[in-house]
Amino acid sequence: MQASNKTVVKSMKILKLFLNHSKLTFNEMMEYSGIPKTSLHRMVGSLEEMGFLTKDEEGYYSLGLLFLQFGQLVADRLDIRTIARPIMKELRDDVEEAVNLIVRYGNEAMYIEKLDTPQPVRLYTSVGRRSPLYAGESRIILAYLPKGEQETYIENTDLKPIGIGTITDKHVLRQSLDEARKNGYVVTRSELENYTASVSAPVLNGQNQVAAAISVAGIEARYQEDRLPELIKKVKKAAMEISKKLGYSYL
Incomplete structure (x- = not known):
């Protein structure tokens, strides 16, 4: 599997965590996904930048408004x-x-x-x-x-x-x-x-x-x-x- 495909699969793994959790900290995402800290940090940053994830003032991540737009x-x-x-x-x-x-x-x-x-x-x-x-x-x-x-x-x-x-x-x-x-x-x-x-x-x-x-x-x-x-x-x-x-x- 190409590296880019692996990244997409791991990114989907992160997003799927929110099917069962409305909010997660970075450490919780790392624990539940099993993705190494450095890789997770890079992917979470990219997902946040694209609008797929959003981070509140307390450091909790949740699905971004982009999902509402897609869903609608x-x-x-x-x-x-x-x-x-x-x-x-x-x-x-x-x-x-x-x-x-x-x-x-x-x-x-x-x-x-x-x-x-x-x-x-x-x-x-x-x-x-x-x-x-x-x-x-x-x-x-x-x-x-x-x-x-x-x-x-x-x-x-x-x-x-x-x-x-x-x-x-x-x-x-x-x-x-x-x-x-x-x-x-x-x-x-x-x-x-x-x-x-x-x-x-x-x-x-x-x-x-x-x-x-x-x-x-x-x-x-x-x-x-x-x-x-x-x-x-x-x-x-x-x-x-x-x-x-x-x-x-x-x-």
Whole structure:
């Protein structure tokens, strides 16, 4: 086993001590873990610096607030999947298109749930797939971020072309985001994969913040202009149903 792997294993051993103890001194961690003092001191220092451990005025260590953030993210995403799935199924059966549930993952988007289309020709987007926030159906998430956070993302992101329709001009992207926020949806064409299209809408939580996006996506030929109003209406309706179950109120 490589040295770096051993360090990770030992660090996890330290953190697991707090499954049974809310607080521990350094000496108690050394006693319970069996890790030599010098090694333990180095690892505890690193864990504290990264926010995994915190030390109080009396010298006791406990799990850091970072774990609360991770825990809340996991809980939120699991809740969203549980709540969204029956609504996604109803939407999929109605429009016969693939339905995706997407969340923000740092400066990217992650697909956390998908229901395939019954159509013989389909997109093979998988759960766990990541994509840029500026491209494809996940752009609706970027559109609903606070303006300052949105602008920071744009300024620090290189808009690389992925498909033939990917937006690579920051001025055009800003216009697209303003329009998406105003209309409450995004329509994309050939942004992540050529000759594909999608319609997405935001899922909002009880704090009126964007928690996810729901989209229908498929082959561009099935997303003609005369069909778009129907798809937009139904995707927005599904997004609102999920949002209400998360505590969102538009009143």
